[in-house]
Amino acid sequence: MKPKLRLGAAALLAVALSTVSLAGATSAGAARAVDPPSPDPRHNAIATSQNLIKADKAALQATDQDSFALTSSIEGPRGTQYLTYGRTHAGLPVYGGDVVVATDASGALVRSVASGQQSKIDVSTKPAVTAVRAAVTARTRLAKAASVATPTLVIHATTAQPRLAWEVVVTGADRPSTLHVYVDARTGKVIDQWDEVREGTGNSYYNGNPVTIDTTPSYTMRDPNRSGLQCGGQNGQPYTKSSDSWGNGGGTNLETACVDALFDVQHEWDMLKQWLGRNGINGQGGGYPAYVGLNEVNAYWTGSYATFGHNQAGSQQLTSMDVVGHEFGHGIFQFSGGGGAGSGNETGGLNESTGDIFGALLEHYVNEPANLDPPDYLVGEEVNLAGNGPIRNMQNPSATGDPNCYSSSIPSTEVHAAAGPQNHWFYLVAEGTNGSTRCDSGAAITGIGIQKAGQIYLAALNTKTLPWTYAKARIATLNAAKSLFSGCNEFNVVKAAWSGVSVGAQSGEPTCTSQQNDFSLTLDPASGSVQPGGTATTTVRTTVTSGSAQQIALSTGTLPAGVTAQFNPQTITAGQTSTLTLTTSASSSGTQSIQVIATGANATHQANYTLQIGQPSSDYSFTVNPASASVQAGQSATATISTQVTAGQTQQITLSAGNLPSGVTVSFNPQTINAGQSSTVTFTTTASVSPNTYTIGLNADGASTDHTATFNLTVSGSSQTTWQPWTPYAVGAVVTYNGVQYRCLQAHTSQPDWTPPAVPALWQPI
Structure with missing residues (x-):
C-alpha cells in the first residue's frame, strides 16, 4: 500500500554537429506514436541501430580497432527511442566517441545518428607518461583534494585530433567536487577537465x-x-x-x-x-x-x-x-x-x-x-x-x-x-x-x-x-x-x-517540406502451411514512413474456396500490428495466394501471404559457395552450404563428406540443419598432404530427399610461418606467413584469427 502523507502544517514548496548520414538512414518526417514501444519495437531499435553502425563505420570515423556497445536505451517524447553506444578503441574507452541513434516508436525507422568524434583515431596506445605522474598532475587541479582515483587509460576524442590520455577523478576536500581530469599520456599536460558537481x-x-x-x-x-x-x-x-x-x-x-x-x-x-x-x-x-x-x-x-x-x-x-x-x-x-x-x-x-x-x-x-x-x-x-x-x-x-x-x-x-x-x-x-x-x-x-x-x-x-x-x-x-x-x-x-537569439543556420542542418502521410505494410511470416481443417497466423506489421500516423482498415482480397480470414484488431493506426488468422476447411488443399489489403486515410498498401494446405512432395536445393579453394599443406579452407525449400515442407538434413584424401578432414557447423538454413563447411589439411587437386563429395541426407555437391580442393606444399598469435608487433615489423612476407602497419597484440592475410588493416604484403 502506498501511504499518502497529509501534512498538518504549512509546507514550503519549496562545429559541427556530427549528424551522420548513414546508409539506410532516413530523414522522413516522423509520426506521432499511438502506443508506447513494446518489447518488439525496442528490440527492433537495437537491431536497427547495430546494423547501421556495422554498415557504415566510416561515417562514424571508426577504424577496425573500434568497437561499440549499447550503454543506454531511453524512450523519449511520443514513443521515440534513443540508443547510446559507447566506443572503445583497441580496448580503451573513447571519451567523446559515443554514438546516439534515434528511431521512431516502431524501432524500424532511423531519425538521426550522431557522434561527437571528428576524426579517426590514429594514436599509439602505449603511454609515455606513467599513471602515477598523471595522478600527481591531476591532483593539482583542486586546491584541496580529498582523494585521487586510480588513473584510467582512455582515448580523448572531443577535439579535432584524438589523443591518448589518462582520466583521473579527483574529489574535493574543501568544496564539493568530482573532477574528471584528462592528462595527455604522451606529454603529461592537462587536455581537458569537467566536474560532475554542477x-x-x-x-x-x-x-x-x-x-x-x-x-x-x-x-x-x-x-x-x-x-x-x-x-x-x-x-x-x-x-x-x-x-x-x-x-x-x-x-x-x-x-x-x-x-x-x-x-x-x-x-x-x-x-x-x-x-x-x-x-x-x-x-x-x-x-x-x-x-x-x-x-x-x-x-x-x-x-x-x-x-x-x-x-x-x-x-x-x-x-x-x-x-x-x-x-x-x-x-x-x-x-x-x-x-x-x-x-x-x-x-x-x-x-x-x-x-x-x-x-x-x-x-x-x-x-x-x-x-x-x-x-x-x-x-x-x-x-x-x-x-x-x-x-x-x-x-x-x-x-x-x-x-x-x-x-x-x-x-x-x-x-x-x-x-x-x-x-x-x-x-x-x-x-x-x-x-x-x-x-x-x-x-x-x-x-x-x-x-x-x-x-x-x-x-x-x-x-x-x-x-x-x-x-x-x-x-x-x-x-x-x-x-x-x-x-x-x-x-x-x-x-x-x-x-x-543569433544562432544562425548550420552546415548540414535539416530542411522541412510538408509530407504526405504514408506507411509500409509487411507480413511476418509471409508464408505458412497447414493440414486441411487447420489454421495459420501471421502478424500484419505497419510502420510510418512519412508524415503522421493514420487509421488503417485491414481486409483481404477474394479468398480461395474453403478459407476464411479474421484480423485482430481489424482497424489499427499506422505503427501498430494486427494478427491475421486463416482458417481452412477439411476439403481445402493446394498452394493459395492470399492478398492482404491495408486501406489508410491517405494511402493504401497490399502484401501477399502464401498458404500451403496439405502435404505436397517436399524438396530443396543444395549448393556450396565457393565450390573450390587453394591452400598450402597444413592450412584450412571454408565454404558455405546453402539450402532452400523448393517444394512442400521443410525437412531435416544431415550433412556429410566423402572421397576424402589422406590428411584431409571435413567438418560442418552445424552438421544437422533444416531445409532453408545454411552451414559452414571447413576443409582442414595436415602438413603431410600431397600436393594435388582433390574432388571432395558433399552429401545432404534429407528426410525425404537426398542431394550431393562437389568441392575442388587444391593443396600445394607447406611454407614457413614466423607470425604467432598473442605476440606484440610494432609498426614496421616483418613476419612470414605461409611463405609470404608482411609488414606491420599498426602496433597491436595479435589474436589467433588476426592472421596477416585476414587483416589487411594491420599487415601489408611485401
Whole structure:
C-alpha cells in the first residue's frame, strides 16, 4: 500500500554537429506514436541501430580497432527511442566517441545518428607518461583534494585530433567536487577537465497546506514507487519518524525543506512521464536523492544527488519548485545522449539552461495558483537569494544581466550567464515574441506551447554528443521537431527562435517540406502451411514512413474456396500490428495466394501471404559457395552450404563428406540443419598432404530427399610461418606467413584469427 502523507502544517514548496548520414538512414518526417514501444519495437531499435553502425563505420570515423556497445536505451517524447553506444578503441574507452541513434516508436525507422568524434583515431596506445605522474598532475587541479582515483587509460576524442590520455577523478576536500581530469599520456599536460558537481541557485516557496507526498509505510522519506527518490540531511540518510506529520511549514525547518524537495521531484518525475515520455530522471526508471541542510547560500547537483542550502538572509531553504526542478534537470542533462555533463563554458551554459528549462516545465505542469508558485519563466523570484529578486529571466535574460543573444564570447562566458541565449530560445519556442523580442529583425514568432517545446528539447537532448554547443543544439532541435510533428509549423518555430537569439543556420542542418502521410505494410511470416481443417497466423506489421500516423482498415482480397480470414484488431493506426488468422476447411488443399489489403486515410498498401494446405512432395536445393579453394599443406579452407525449400515442407538434413584424401578432414557447423538454413563447411589439411587437386563429395541426407555437391580442393606444399598469435608487433615489423612476407602497419597484440592475410588493416604484403 502506498501511504499518502497529509501534512498538518504549512509546507514550503519549496562545429559541427556530427549528424551522420548513414546508409539506410532516413530523414522522413516522423509520426506521432499511438502506443508506447513494446518489447518488439525496442528490440527492433537495437537491431536497427547495430546494423547501421556495422554498415557504415566510416561515417562514424571508426577504424577496425573500434568497437561499440549499447550503454543506454531511453524512450523519449511520443514513443521515440534513443540508443547510446559507447566506443572503445583497441580496448580503451573513447571519451567523446559515443554514438546516439534515434528511431521512431516502431524501432524500424532511423531519425538521426550522431557522434561527437571528428576524426579517426590514429594514436599509439602505449603511454609515455606513467599513471602515477598523471595522478600527481591531476591532483593539482583542486586546491584541496580529498582523494585521487586510480588513473584510467582512455582515448580523448572531443577535439579535432584524438589523443591518448589518462582520466583521473579527483574529489574535493574543501568544496564539493568530482573532477574528471584528462592528462595527455604522451606529454603529461592537462587536455581537458569537467566536474560532475554542477552549482546552481533556486527559490523557496509554499505549496499550500496540506500537501501529499509518497513515502514508505515505515514513515521514511523514501519514495516506494519512484526508484531512488528520497530526502534527508547531509549525512545522506532519509528522514524517518513514527508519524505521518512532516515539517512545521517554517522556512528554516529542514524537515519542511524535505517535504518540498520530495513533493517537487515526485511531480518532476510525473511531468517527465506524462508530458515528455521519459521514465525517471535518468530515462531508465532511476532517480536520485535530495540532501537538505547545506550550510551555504547555494544548491547544486553532484552527479549522483542534489543538495540544497539556504538563501543569503538565512530565512528560507532552497527547495522550491524551480530550484528543485533545476538541480534535477542537471541530472537529466547528464543522463541524456552521450558523454555525461561535458566540459567547457558553452557546454556548461547549455547545462545550466537545461536546469532552468526543466524548472519552468515543472512549474507549468503543476500549475499552482497565484498565491503559491504560478508558472512563469523566472528563476529565483520567490527566494530572493541575494536580496535582488530573480536571478535569471528566460523571457528577457538581459533583465538580470545575462545575454539574450549568442555571440563569439559565449564559450568564455560564466556558465550561468552563458545559459541566457538558450533560455531565451526556449521562451520564444514556447511563448513566441509575446512579451519578448528577437535579437534580429525577423518577423514575430507565434509559440507552440511549453509542452511541445519541452518535447522537442528533450528529444534533442537525447541525441547529445560532446562537446555540446549551441550549433549542435540548433541542429538537434530541428531534427527533433521534424521527427516528432507532422507538417512544418513546429520546425519553423524552432528555426525562427534560433535565428531570434543569433544562432544562425548550420552546415548540414535539416530542411522541412510538408509530407504526405504514408506507411509500409509487411507480413511476418509471409508464408505458412497447414493440414486441411487447420489454421495459420501471421502478424500484419505497419510502420510510418512519412508524415503522421493514420487509421488503417485491414481486409483481404477474394479468398480461395474453403478459407476464411479474421484480423485482430481489424482497424489499427499506422505503427501498430494486427494478427491475421486463416482458417481452412477439411476439403481445402493446394498452394493459395492470399492478398492482404491495408486501406489508410491517405494511402493504401497490399502484401501477399502464401498458404500451403496439405502435404505436397517436399524438396530443396543444395549448393556450396565457393565450390573450390587453394591452400598450402597444413592450412584450412571454408565454404558455405546453402539450402532452400523448393517444394512442400521443410525437412531435416544431415550433412556429410566423402572421397576424402589422406590428411584431409571435413567438418560442418552445424552438421544437422533444416531445409532453408545454411552451414559452414571447413576443409582442414595436415602438413603431410600431397600436393594435388582433390574432388571432395558433399552429401545432404534429407528426410525425404537426398542431394550431393562437389568441392575442388587444391593443396600445394607447406611454407614457413614466423607470425604467432598473442605476440606484440610494432609498426614496421616483418613476419612470414605461409611463405609470404608482411609488414606491420599498426602496433597491436595479435589474436589467433588476426592472421596477416585476414587483416589487411594491420599487415601489408611485401
